[in-house]
Amino acid sequence: MSLSSHHLDISRISSPILHGAKPGIDTGQMSVTPLSPAIGAIVSGINLAQPLTSEAENRLRELLLRHQVLFFRNQTITPREQRDFAQHFGPLHLHPIYPTVAEAPEIIVLDTEQNDLKDNALWHTDVTFSQTPPLGAVLAARHLPPSGGDTLWASATAAYDALSDGMKQRLEHLTALHDFTHSFPLSRFGRTEAEKEKWLRTREQLPPVEHPVIRIHPETNKRAIFVNEGFTTEVCGLEIEESAALLRFLFQHLSKPEFSVRWTWQEGDVAFWDNRATQHYAVDDYRPHRRIMHRATILGDRPFGPDITQQQKH
Ligand SMILES: O=C(O)CCC(=O)C(=O)O
Numbered sequence: 001m002s003l004s005s006h007h008l009d010i011s012r013i014s015s016p017i018l019h020g021a022k023p024g025i026d027t028g029q030m031s032v033t034p035l036s037p038a039i040g041a042i043v044s045g046i047n048l049a050q051p052l053t054s055e056a057e058n059r060l061r062e063l064l065l066r067h068q069v070l071f072f073r074n075q076t077i078t079p080r081e082q083r084d085f086a087q088h089f090g091p092l093h094l095h096p097i098y099p100t101v102a103e104a105p106e107i108i109v110l111d112t113e114q115n116d117l118k119d120n121a122l123w124h125t126d127v128t129f130s131q132t133p134p135l136g137a138v139l140a141a142r143h144l145p146p147s148g149g150d151t152l153w154a155s156a157t158a159a160y161d162a163l164s165d166g167m168k169q170r171l172e173h174l175t176a177l178h179d180f181t182h183s184f185p186l187s188r189f190g191r192t193e194a195e196k197e198k199w200l201r202t203r204e205q206l207p208p209v210e211h212p213v214i215r216i217h218p219e220t221n222k223r224a225i226f227v228n229e230g231f232t233t234e235v236c237g238l239e240i241e242e243s244a245a246l247l248r249f250l251f252q253h254l255s256k257p258e259f260s261v262r263w264t265w266q267e268g269d270v271a272f273w274d275n276r277a278t279q280h281y282a283v284d285d286y287r288p289h290r291r292i293m294h295r296a297t298i299l300g301d302r303p304f305g306p307d308i309t310q311q312q313k314h
Helices: 054-067 079-087 156-161 165-171 193-205 240-254
Strands: 030-034 041-044 069-072 104-111 136-143 151-155 175-178 209-212 214-216 223-225 232-235 260-263 270-274 278-282 292-298
Touching (some): 054 069, 223 240, 232 240, 270 278
Parallel strands (some): 041 069
Antiparallel strands (some): 030 041, 104 292, 175 232
């Protein structure tokens, strides 16, 4: 079942975590430890390789909306089990560029020896170059360097909340362009004839798309800043210098430590994030060691902002 079909109002979720429970308190089988008020929680007492009960599925939905990124330790899941877990929250995305796992093409491979992962060492929200960017993603650590290779996530709703009223109003009705070529340039992703052909096909199928600068979360109704360094190229209707200055400010603001959590991976770790409310950054500090991650990406809705009427949302 798709998470997006539930349209939960977070203020109405009855949950010990939402109502100020102490870190680590047992909530049925699962135990939840928030990492900061803004973002992040460790969830234990669940085996992601097992089929989820509908109760566990609903609980994870609530926790995802509340904490925006969930971390699970000591998991031993195969790529197929990772796909099956992710599919509980919606249909999965097939990435146009990244290589995938043979037995589960919904799982993309992020491997320093297979692809150039510099693209992920900047703040980004996944696949915002699409009309309907993902709802979220499930990332499993497969091979880690001896040290380094952390990932940071930032809460775009906490970043929005911290803006002044004047800035909020200024941003309220703006839109911006998102373009996959910004992070996937032909010079790096078109090195062979086959790659070049794939890139040109993708370029045709995925022209730049316009999204609201302030996105309203379809389930919590919270506002989030919805521009990212990875794919946002310009704010529509502004002069180039104005657009560049505004984006620079927003990118810098979003990346403040107050809105973010930094995760140091261990073998068996899995992260599950809400792509509608967060950005992330994979720290590229472990070369020449190898790092391999597997990602399942859950399809999402078309983003809408304050200007879009209820009818246009779907
Ligand atoms: O490798 C990581 O830690 C994060 C990967 C990433 O940035 C992505 O999947 O978009």
